[in-house]
Amino acid sequence: MPMDKNISVLIVDDYKTMLRIIRNLLKQLDFNNVEEATDGQEALAKLRAGNFGLVISDWNMQPMTGLDLLKEVRGDQRLKDTPFIMVTAESKTENVVAAKQAGVSNYIVKPFNAETLRDKIEKVLGHA
Amino acid sequence: MPDGNLGADPADGPVRVVLGLLPSELTPREAALLAELEALGREVARAKSEIAALQxxxxxxxxxxxxxxxxxxxxxxxxxxxxxxxxxxxxxxxxxxxxxxxxxxxxxxxxxxxxxxxxxxxxxxxxxxxxxxxxxxxxxxxxxxxxxxxxxxAGEAASPPRTEGEALASGPQLPASAASQQDIDRLLASFE
Known part of the structure; x- marks a missing residue:
């Protein structure tokens, strides 16, 4: 079964440039239904108001970090099964372990390439 | 009793207290202690002037x-x-x-x-x-x-992290110590 590229994707990063880069890379992968948020709180509000099939989030944001957003998503009855990929420069073991324990679907360390992004999206959407 | 060259600096206070406790005739041990206290007082004064010089x-x-x-x-x-x-x-x-x-x-x-x-x-x-x-x-x-x-x-203390996410947020590691995507993939796979 081909991967459904019509799902809504929410990308979350406090660097507008990074949002633009990820949006363009997703567009090249034929994901055209993409929304943006610049921190965890804004993302959570959009997730609760919308219907997203994938979240791609940075970690290091204020006032709500990506890890805190992930915990909120996993603790929300309606959102808890939403695939969640962390895309971050935080590469310490304790960060990866904390994200995994919080229920992250996959973890991409910056800087990353388009191939890695595609590979992880395919894995979390169950088409690897 | 010797007074040394201590001025009116607040840092001299403890030195003066000790001096007040000493008898007028000093034993060799007391004299040595006094010399050390005077040296300490001079060090404090020197540190202060160095800090002032730092602007x-x-x-x-x-x-x-x-x-x-x-x-x-x-x-x-x-x-x-x-x-x-x-x-x-x-x-x-x-x-x-x-x-x-x-x-x-x-x-x-x-x-x-x-x-x-x-x-x-x-x-x-x-x-x-x-x-x-x-x-x-x-x-x-x-x-x-x-x-x-x-x-x-006076310096203000940095705000402590409020959440685990903030506590663990430290930004990019230096290339020599940063984990690669392959390292992270292996770590994630170890949970499976």
Whole structure:
């Protein structure tokens, strides 16, 4: 079964440039239904108001970090099964372990390439 | 009883208290203690004059803020340049439908590599953010040291992290110590 590229994707990063880069890379992968948020709180509000099939989030944001957003998503009855990929420069073991324990679907360390992004999206959407 | 050369400095207070407790005729041990106390008093006075010579107020009031402003400007300039590059890439991508298939594919691959490379702006921005945080910590500690020696400008404590996410957020690691994507994939797989 081909991967459904019509799902809504929410990308979350406090660097507008990074949002633009990820949006363009997703567009090249034929994901055209993409929304943006610049921190965890804004993302959570959009997730609760919308219907997203994938979240791609940075970690290091204020006032709500990506890890805190992930915990909120996993603790929300309606959102808890939403695939969640962390895309971050935080590469310490304790960060990866904390994200995994919080229920992250996959973890991409910056800087990353388009191939890695595609590979992880395919894995979390169950088409690897 | 010898008084040494202690002035009216508050740091001399403990020395004066001890001197007041000493008898007028000093034993060799008491004399040695007194000499050490006088030396300590001189060290404190020397440290104070060195701190004054550092012009700590200037460091906290002007030099560190100027340095952080410069770093903020670096981030702003690289962000502006990166956005210019992305504008150009998006314009090039708009040409794809008008190009022969092979040329469109080459253009698409090249643009993808530019997008990937442009993520440098995020990484360098985070690294500069860490330097700014370090400078602000130095600023606070200089102010605290100045205050401890009776000078104005007390340092304020940094806010503690409120969540696990904040506590673990430390930004990019140096290349020599950073985990690779393969390291992280192996770590994640170990949970399966």
């Amino acid at each position: 700590a107020d200037d460091i906290t009031a002007s030099q560190i803020p100027a340095a952080t402003d410069e770093l903020d400007a670096v981030v702003a300039h690289t962000a502006a340049a990166t956005n210019e590059i992305l504008d150009s890439c998006e314009a090039l991508e708009g040409l794809r439908p008008r190009l022969p298939e092979e040329a469109a594919s080459v253009l698409s691959d090249a643009v993808t590599r530019i997008y990937e490379a442009c993520s440098f702006q995020d990484i360098t921005g985070q690294r500069i953010g860490k330097v700014v945080t370090a400078l602000k910590t130095i600023e606070r500690r200089v102010a605290a040291a100045t205050h401890a020696f009776g000078c104005p400008g």
